[in-house]
Amino acid sequence: MDHSTSDKFTELHSKMNLRDIFSVGSSGLRTRRVRAALSVTGITIGIAALVGILGLSQSGSADLLKDLDALGTNLLTVQAGDGFRSQEATLSLDATAMIDRIGPVYQVSATTKITGGVFLNDLIQDGRTKGITIVAADLNLLSAQRGSLKSGKFLDEMTSQFPFVVLGSVAAERLGIRNTSGDQKVWLKEKWFMVIGIMEPLPLAADLDRSAIIGYPAADKFLGLDEPPEVIYVRAYPEHIYDVRSVMPATVNPENPEEVQVGRASDVLEARIAASDTFLNLFVGLGAVALLVGTIGIANVMVIAVIERRNEIGLRRALGATKFHIASQFLTESLLLSVLGGITGVAVGMSVTATYAISQDWSIVIPVYVVVGGILCSILIGGIAGFYPAMRAANMSPTEALRTK
Amino acid sequence: MINLENRSSQFALQLKEISKIYPGPPIVQALSDISMSVNHGELLGIIGSSGSGKTTLLHIMGTLSVPSSGSILIDGRNVVGMSDKQLSGVRSQQIGFVFQEFFLLPGFSALENVANGLLYSGIPLDERRERSFEMLGRVALEHRANHLPNELSGGEQQRVAVARALVHNPSFVLADEPTGNLDSENTASLMELFTKLNEDGTTVILITHDLEVAESARRKITLRDGRVYSDLSR
Numbered sequence: 038m039d040h041s042t043s044d045k046f047t048e049l050h051s052k053m054n055l056r057d058i059f060s061v062g063s064s065g066l067r068t069r070r071v072r073a074a075l076s077v078t079g080i081t082i083g084i085a086a087l088v089g090i091l092g093l094s095q096s097g098s099a100d101l102l103k104d105l106d107a108l109g110t111n112l113l114t115v116q117a118g119d120g121f122r123s124q125e126a127t128l129s130l131d132a133t134a135m136i137d138r139i140g141p142v143y144q145v146s147a148t149t150k151i152t153g154g155v156f157l158n159d160l161i162q163d164g165r166t167k168g169i170t171i172v173a174a175d176l177n178l179l180s181a182q183r184g185s186l187k188s189g190k191f192l193d194e195m196t197s198q199f200p201f202v203v204l205g206s207v208a209a210e211r212l213g214i215r216n217t218s219g220d221q222k223v224w225l226k227e228k229w230f231m232v233i234g235i236m237e238p239l240p241l242a243a244d245l246d247r248s249a250i251i252g253y254p255a256a257d258k259f260l261g262l263d264e265p266p267e268v269i270y271v272r273a274y275p276e277h278i279y280d281v282r283s284v285m286p287a288t289v290n291p292e293n294p295e296e297v298q299v300g301r302a303s304d305v306l307e308a309r310i311a312a313s314d315t316f317l318n319l320f321v322g323l324g325a326v327a328l329l330v331g332t333i334g335i336a337n338v339m340v341i342a343v344i345e346r347r348n349e350i351g352l353r354r355a356l357g358a359t360k361f362h363i364a365s366q367f368l369t370e371s372l373l374l375s376v377l378g379g380i381t382g383v384a385v386g387m388s389v390t391a392t393y394a395i396s397q398d399w400s401i402v403i404p405v406y407v408v409v410g411g412i413l414c415s416i417l418i419g420g421i422a423g424f425y426p427a428m429r430a431a432n433m434s435p436t437e438a439l440r441t442k
Numbered sequence: 443m444i445n446l447e448n449r450s451s452q453f454a455l456q457l458k459e460i461s462k463i464y465p466g467p468p469i470v471q472a473l474s475d476i477s478m479s480v481n482h483g484e485l486l487g488i489i490g491s492s493g494s495g496k497t498t499l500l501h502i503m504g505t506l507s508v509p510s511s512g513s514i515l516i517d518g519r520n521v522v523g524m525s526d527k528q529l530s531g532v533r534s535q536q537i538g539f540v541f542q543e544f545f546l547l548p549g550f551s552a553l554e555n556v557a558n559g560l561l562y563s564g565i566p567l568d569e570r571r572e573r574s575f576e577m578l579g580r581v582a583l584e585h586r587a588n589h590l591p592n593e594l595s596g597g598e599q600q601r602v603a604v605a606r607a608l609v610h611n612p613s614f615v616l617a618d619e620p621t622g623n624l625d626s627e628n629t630a631s632l633m634e635l636f637t638k639l640n641e642d643g644t645t646v647i648l649i650t651h652d653l654e655v656a657e658s659a660r661r662k663i664t665l666r667d668g669r670v671y672s673d674l675s676r
Contacts, residue, residue: 049531052564061561068549352545355506356606357534357562359527435506441543 062369084382092390197252351438371423379415451518487659538607
């Protein structure tokens with residue numbers, strides 16, 4: 038054979054620049070718009086679900102974490118629990134003083150429940166208490182809870198001596214009392230008490246929201262209270278919180294430490310964050326399944342495109358396209374489909390997050406990794422879904438591809 | 443107008459002892475020992491009934507398929523033994539194809555379809571457009587440049603395909619049953635176009651089973667059972 042002749046010729050090359058590859062790759066989408074739109078939708082749904090879920094959960098837990106930060110994780114609640122003895126366990130009268138002697142403790146606030154109802158007037162005597170509890174409390178309760186007042190002021194040295202009451206947020210609402218202007222009185226255990234303050238909700242002690250709080254001296258003087266504290270709120274330095282917690286039962290009740298129950302108020306909030314994380318994993322899983330289905334959808338559409346456009350592949354090979362050119366045409370098409378889906382998905386996910394966060398009064402948190410990840414994910418999907426069809430197209434024999442029957 | 447001075451060889455295409463065997467089973471000897479030389483500027487008709495090896499020969503001449511033995515010289519360059527990529531390069535610059543089914547891409551205008559003939563040649567887009575428009579003029583379809591294939595008649599579609607095959611100024615054009623999907627009127631007009639293009643210097647290899655179509659060729663090669671049966675010139 039005469040190979041030598043080819044040496045004196047310059048080599049002939051098929052060439053295609055990136056712009057042409059892009060233009061040829063997008064031609065399939067331009068001519069089959071409905072099909073392209075439908076396969077884009079699959080990816081859009083998947084990416085939007087993931088971005089929305091991650092965005093919402095981040096916005097939601099950002100909100101909870103903000104609360105948690107403000108309220109602190111160093112508040113312990115001490116109360117009598119079920120002991121081994123048959124009679125009901127109680128805390129001792131000097132429990133507050135004993136707890137105060139623990140080194141890292143810097144704030145102790147005792148509360149005691151008093152049986153009785155709270156009413157707007159003295160005419161209702163049928164026991165419909167509206168679930169409002171009377172609580173005698175130390176003057177530092179509000180600061181131990183890091184709470185604030187909606188209206189009026191909290192009990193002080195003076196007001197705790199007299200029939201004055203501060204209402205929890207829910208209690209005030211149930212009684213229909215909106216503010217402390219005017220002489221608002223309530224009929225509290227058959228005595229008139231003047232409302233001097235209404236508290237904002239206390240996230241670390243939700244039961245106090247349903248309480249009417251009076252001072253210990255007043256409780257003693259007007260209601261004849263002589264019970265020991267029931268729940269004691271303790272603030273300790275955060276770095277020692279576990280030590281304080283462990284010595285607490287023996288300090289409060291050296292004889293029967295098992296009768297003392299110590300809890301961490303912030304655990305409730307943390308449990309809420311953990312619970313939202315559990316749902317997050319579930320939904321991320323669902324989003325991933327949606328994406329997988331979308332990927333299969335694109336791969337499917339691309340395989341069909343390769344079969345349908347067999348003649349086009351043959352023609353392009355005849356016009357001088359290399360296998361690489363054919364592969365890049367179909368890979369580009371698949372990438373365009375998935376990236377289009379990725380971009381719209383991220384946009385939809387972000388707007389859903391923003392809309393919902395605004396409606397919930399949350400701060401909008403959409404992490405950058407979610408946006409970048411969504412786009413990268415869609416590129417990856419396009420590559421995976423397009424790889425096999427592109428290879429199949431490229432390796433089709435030109436003569437086979439040109440056959441019309 | 444084709445500039446013959448650019449050509450490296452006196453022959454646009456030379457086949458030397460080409461055989462093609464399909465390994466099967468069953469083993470089929472599609473072509474046996476075919477040799478021929480096609481001069482630049484020739485209008486050659488290759489005639490054969492179905493099963494005579496026409497299509498296999500067309501594919502081998504067009505470098506779409508490789509022979510089992512023998513050599514092929516396109517404009518003096520031996521293409522046997524070239525890689526798939528190199529063969530693509532040869533097709534993008536030296537061979538033009540016209541198919542029975544036109545194979546125009548839907549969704550692309552007539553002009554864009556012609557420009558596809560230059561897509562893999564590395565020529566910039568503006569120049570591709572310009573040359574394609576000029577080429578549409580040579581097939582008298584300038585006024586249809588922006589029409590989509592489904593807006594053109596069969597005859598017009600095939601003329602667009604001819605323009606696409608010629609736009610990169612190939613060494614020769616391979617036309618595979620180009621009139622197979624046309625009525626007699628369009629057949630006559632297409633053959634007139636081929637004759638005119640040939641007079642202007644284009645080398646045309648016409649593969650057909652239609653003797654009437656082959657009449658316009660000055661040289662006729664008849665294939666029978668994968669061999670050259672006759673090679674006649676007027």
